[in-house]
Amino acid sequence: MNKQIFRVLIFILILISVNNYLISAEKLKVYISVDMEGIAGVVHREQSSSAGKDYNIARKWMIEETNAVIQGALDAGATEIVVNDSHGSMRNIILSELHPSAYLITGSPKPLSMMQGIDDSFDAVIFIGYHAKAGTKNGVLDHTYSGSSIYSIRINNIEMPEVGINALVAGYFDVPVVLVSGDSEVCFQAKELLSKEIEVVPVKEGIGRYAAKCLPLNKAFKLLREKTKLALKKRSKIKPFKLDPPYTFELEFNFSYQADYPELIPGVKRKNGRTVYFVIKDYIEGFKLMRALIALARSQ
Numbered sequence: 071m072n073k074q075i076f077r078v079l080i081f082i083l084i085l086i087s088v089n090n091y092l093i094s095a096e097k098l099k100v101y102i103s104v105d106m107e108g109i110a111g112v113v114h115r116e117q118s119s120s121a122g123k124d125y126n127i128a129r130k131w132m133i134e135e136t137n138a139v140i141q142g143a144l145d146a147g148a149t150e151i152v153v154n155d156s157h158g159s160m161r162n163i164i165l166s167e168l169h170p171s172a173y174l175i176t177g178s179p180k181p182l183s184m185m186q187g188i189d190d191s192f193d194a195v196i197f198i199g200y201h202a203k204a205g206t207k208n209g210v211l212d213h214t215y216s217g218s219s220i221y222s223i224r225i226n227n228i229e230m231p232e233v234g235i236n237a238l239v240a241g242y243f244d245v246p247v248v249l250v251s252g253d254s255e256v257c258f259q260a261k262e263l264l265s266k267e268i269e270v271v272p273v274k275e276g277i278g279r280y281a282a283k284c285l286p287l288n289k290a291f292k293l294l295r296e297k298t299k300l301a302l303k304k305r306s307k308i309k310p311f312k313l314d315p316p317y318t319f320e321l322e323f324n325f326s327y328q329a330d331y332p333e334l335i336p337g338v339k340r341k342n343g344r345t346v347y348f349v350i351k352d353y354i355e356g357f358k359l360m361r362a363l364i365a366l367a368r369s370q
């Protein structure tokens with residue numbers, strides 16, 4: 071073999087190995103937003119409030135469900151996993167107990183709240199521990215962003231659970247929500263609203279607002295792991311959730327006084343005693359304004 075041919079052969083071998091490396095290193099970036107009311111075992115504020123006497127055991131279950139989903143994402147070949155703590159103070163997940171493969175976004179307030187950290191570099195979004203929208207029969211701890219102030223939130227005339235409001239944030243960045251877990255009611259609402267193609271894991275069935283029949287934990291963890299892998303594998307079949315702009319946000323508060331301050335913001339109009347609305351072209355700007363209005367409503 072002369073030197074010239076030898077050099078060409080070496081060059082081809084290098085090309086093949088680089089190509090193989092690139093194939094094996096296909097990017098799969100997964101975003102996980104974790105709420106608490108939809109975690110198996112959680113049915114009361116004594117568990118979901120950081121001041122509650124059963125809070126520490128509930129946050130342990132929350133971390134364990136999160137770790138099961140992280141394991142499922144790794145099974146599917148995830149190359150980067152970001153977990154956003156999305157409940158209450160957003161300081162529920164203990165970093166030292168979280169699976170060491172995941173990054174953790176913790177604390178609040180955050181500009182994008184339950185969706186902080188999402189951008190167009192992600193390939194899929196997963197919601198776990200989620201709950202049904204305010205006013206859902208048998209929805210365990212049902213509410214929409216604020217139990218104390220929100221009666222309902224409508225976007226372009228569709229009454230939204232947090233699943234929908236947050237999926238639209240992911241949709242803004244062209245990222246699909248591929249799996250939702252929580253009680254059976256939120257799983258039903260997610261399938262109805264987002265897509266029949268998404269995977270759901272109902273870890274408990276509501277018997278009322280404060281009661282549920284729960285899966286055994288080992289079964290819940292197994293299902294979460296398996297369905298996460300399945301959902302990520304079929305992610306290309308699931309479309310990001312989007313609505314056509316402009317966006318009309320309508321916030322109906324529990325009490326009329328809660329609309330008094332929100333009405334003062336430029337562009338926000340009063341519809342009736344307890345309802346305000348605004349129209350906006352950019353969904354993320356609308357999402358942020360919605361949250362500011364809720365904070366104002368809660369400030370009195």
Ligand SMILES: [Zn+2]
Pocket residue numbers: 105106107156157158
């Ligand atoms: Zn929550």
